[in-house]
Amino acid sequence: MSRMPLPYNPKILELFKNPKNVGKMEDATVTAVAGNPMCGDMITFYLKINDQDIIEKASFESYGCAANIATSSIVTEMVKGLKLEDAWKISWKSVTEAVGGLPSVKFHCGILAVGALKRAIRKYYRNKGVSPDWLRGGRTFEEKQALEEEDLAKLLTKRMKAAEEKQC
């Protein structure tokens, strides 16, 4: 267990102080979640998608640190007005760049934000019963990472339960 300095850049601080598009979207077309509060990181994405598969608006809710809030916020801005096919191309690296860089221990925040976005897009087409060519590959890096973090949370839950049983 050790600590690392976290010299957040001005863009992250600004987005932390004034995040854009915060809150539940009542008329969302699709909602997706990534992460787990056990890991101190969880993001919910809401997308409103029109019949041309264009994201009309996006919003988020985030349980997480300043980097988590900032990356989630910027993803909602980046995807607005994009065709889903183009939104799919957003990578965690482009998000990290858009917030002006992240301390390396915070890379997973950007990854999780993009993981939630990609899950939302996938879910949208699944609900629609459509499978575009560009969506046919396996899970993206960000989706895999989100899964990994969630698996860690499951493992921790199991360990805690085991510890409780041992104490009883």
Place this chain on the structure above:
Amino acid sequence: MVENVKELLKAHEGIKHEVYLDIENSSIVPREVVNAMLPYYDQRAYGNPTLTHKPGWEAFETIMESAQKIAAFLGCRALEEVNFTPGETEANNLAIIGATFPLKNKGKKIVISEIEPINVLQVAERLQEYGFTVKKIPVDGEGFVNLEKLSDAVDKETVLVSLSAVNHEIGTIQPIKQAGEVVKDKNPETLFHTDASDAYGKIPFGVQVSNVDLATISSYKILGPRGIGALYVREGVNVERVLEGQIGTQKLWPGVENTPLIVGFTKASELAFENFEENTRHMRELRGKLIDGITQGVPETRLNGPMGDKRGPDNVNISFLRCEGEALTIELSLKGVYVSSGSACTRRLLQPSHVLIAIGRKYDEAHGSILMKVTRYHTEQDINYVLGVIPKAVERIRGIVGSTGVE
């Protein structure tokens, strides 16, 4: 990177009231302590205490008189029992490694609790690489060590037991005297070490009263300068050095003694003990006001650690549910309130405070925890200011969290 930090600092401009409560991680050094130290840099006693000239003899005199004073505060039999080290991290390393290595042919078992600071926990774990086994005693929901389990754990092989007198994160005041008796009942030869960094100058604590063989104390935890601490080693207990080099007045720590820091540590000790009753009563009052104000003024909170007299007089540790701790520390900083969190997000690994997990807090409760320590210098106005800032800060962060993570 430094450019970023300059911008972060700029964002704090215009703050009208500042309250520093992160004494756990570093402290202010009051001007009266700094003033006591200054002459020792350029006016007197700047020599090496082992050398045969006036500034050297002055340093020798100063260090011995400082050790004498600290020995008195600790209730030692002799000033030689006080060994200055560069801090409590070094003192704990010295205690764990230096006391067990000479005994490795007698036994190779070390017993600690689950909530020891990492400079005990990780040192003990490191010794596993050298054939030692480490048994961690569980604690209850308030952080109290289970004395029966402690008794069960100590056997013929046990060379050292280490338990903090007051837990650094949740303020639990351990029954250290009883714990020591339990240990010695099972094996009179087992050495008993306590990290008393959060006890010294804060609760009544004496090495003879508590009957410990080794005790760590720290300067910055009582508002002295960083970079200095001490390990009490009871006369007759054998401790090996962990570093080699030029040995001077400090037999267990090589290198040139840092006389100004020793003077600062001593001055801070004097100030802590001068009006001990009044100081600790003041701290307890402010601590109580802070705990009551937060738990009553903010919904969905949980106090971590015991209440009342079983808790260190300065310690406040509260979990804010549905609120991530790192985000909260930044939000509070922008309002002039400086605290730390047990959240994983302030750490290198995605693991929150092991202390909070050991007392049965859920991971998200640990992620939303805030640790604060009050000092005799804090005022009621400071606490009122903090109590005005915290509810709004928590509300804003919870506003971003929304329904995320709610099952």
